[in-house]
Amino acid sequence: MVKLVDIQDELRQTVYTDQPGKFPTKSSKGNQYIMVIAELDSNAILFEPVRSKAAGDMVNAWQHTIDRLKKCGITPKYQVLDNEISAQYK
Numbered sequence: 752m753v754k755l756v757d758i759q760d761e762l763r764q765t766v767y768t769d770q771p772g773k774f775p776t777k778s779s780k781g782n783q784y785i786m787v788i789a790e791l792d793s794n795a796i797l798f799e800p801v802r803s804k805a806a807g808d809m810v811n812a813w814q815h816t817i818d819r820l821k822k823c824g825i826t827p828k829y830q831v832l833d834n835e836i837s838a839q840y841k
Contacts, residue, residue: 764828786812
């Protein structure tokens, strides 16, 4: 039995995320971090401000950026993470 896997299709459905380190000062809205998401097929780089690295804040930021992509017709299947994450975020 042979299974063909379309690598290009998988690459089109992948987003890459990163959470850079803490900024030296808080924003006027209390945010100290950002979440960056890159979607290569559309050449989109999105970011979302985050108050803390608490699991709930990170999940909310991720969901907000994924919702923005879905409004544009982009539905990612895979996510490549660059940093350590909590079990709730997984």
